[in-house]
Amino acid sequence: MLKQNSVKELEPSCPDENLRPVIDITGLSFTWPKGLDPVLEIEQFRVDRGELLFVIGPSGCGKSTLLGLLTGILLPQQGVVEVLQHKISCLSEVARDRFRADSIGYIFQMFNLIPYLSVIENVILPCQFSALRRERVLQQASSLKEEALRLLGHLNLNDSRLLAKPVSELSVGQQQRVAAARALIGGPELIIADEPTSSLDTDHREAFLRLLFEECRSSGATLVFVSHDRSLAPFFDRVVDLNVINKVSGGGVGDLA
Numbered sequence: 001m002l003k004q005n006s007v008k009e010l011e012p013s014c015p016d017e018n019l020r021p022v023i024d025i026t027g028l029s030f031t032w033p034k035g036l037d038p039v040l041e042i043e044q045f046r047v048d049r050g051e052l053l054f055v056i057g058p059s060g061c062g063k064s065t066l067l068g069l070l071t072g073i074l075l076p077q078q079g080v081v082e083v084l085q086h087k088i089s090c091l092s093e094v095a096r097d098r099f100r101a102d103s104i105g106y107i108f109q110m111f112n113l114i115p116y117l118s119v120i121e122n123v124i125l126p127c128q129f130s131a132l133r134r135e136r137v138l139q140q141a142s143s144l145k146e147e148a149l150r151l152l153g154h155l156n157l158n159d160s161r162l163l164a165k166p167v168s169e170l171s172v173g174q175q176q177r178v179a180a181a182r183a184l185i186g187g188p189e190l191i192i193a194d195e196p197t198s199s200l201d202t203d204h205r206e207a208f209l210r211l212l213f214e215e216c217r218s219s220g221a222t223l224v225f226v227s228h229d230r231s232l233a234p235f236f237d238r239v240v241d242l243n244v245i246n247k248v249s250g251g252g253v254g255d256l257a
């Protein structure tokens with residue numbers, strides 16, 4: 001019974017979904033529990049299907065908070081957050097978890113890798129939680145491992161000695177690339193990347209961005225990439241300054257890089 005309800009909740013409300021924005025935020029207000037004032041107040045924010053979007057803003061201005069709201073990890077006190085035609089607040093917790101597992105590849109600021117699993121096991125993890133992503137991989141590759149190795153190879157992480165290690169023994173930059181491969185596996189429709197290049201040197205940063213863009217373009221995925229590093233902006237289709245769309249004044253401190 002619960003399963004049937006969940007399936008119904010996840011049906012898109014508009015049949016012609018390609019014409020609708022992938023992200024559509026209206027009248028959003030979010031305050032952290034115990035917070036006195038809102039961190040984010042956004043009247044309108046839209047992202048079209050297939051866009052490669054760069055969201056810039058200084059430390060503390062609410063970038064990670066915005067991403068938490070897009071993925072349904074956080075819920076707003078006011079307003080509507082619609083992602084891939086689903087009104088996030090209208091989904092049950094179970095449906096939100098399933099929606100996230102099926103549709104969103106999330107590169108976390110702190111990576112959130114499972115420390116005792118190997119590199120390959122971490123990369124294929126989303127396919128254990130999402131049958132949809134697993135099926136997509138197996139339509140194109142003979143195994144999940146093969147696809148994990150393809151993605152890792154693009155990120156210069158296919159050395160067999162590295163792959164055998166638990167991820168806790170990798171460098172921070174290597175972990176960041178494992179987190180990227182994990183987000184991309186199974187072609188989720190929306191890729192969300194929270195400061196994903198902060199620990200990478202120039203060469204690895206370029207390989208990382210190239211893979212991200214190639215995978216998004218070939219699958220038609222939409223990319224929302226947040227960073228305070230303005231030098232990355234020219235690589236993207238569109239740049240949005242969070243402090244411009246966020247009505248809460250004085251969001252964040254420090255200079256933009």
Ligand SMILES: Nc1ncnc2c1ncn2[C@@H]1O[C@H](COP(=O)(O)OP(=O)(O)OP(=O)(O)O)[C@@H](O)[C@H]1O
Nearest residue numbers: 032039057058059060061062063064065066228252
């Ligand atoms: N779990 C939390 N509980 C309460 N307040 C929080 C929490 N996480 C963040 N905040 C507050 O919300 C504001 C925005 O934080 P957020 O982490 O979204 O900023 P950010 O732009 O991602 O910063 P950075 O570039 O340093 O990652 C900050 O004032 C922060 O103190």
Ligand SMILES: [Mg+2]
Nearest residue numbers: 063064109194
């Ligand atoms: Mg952050």
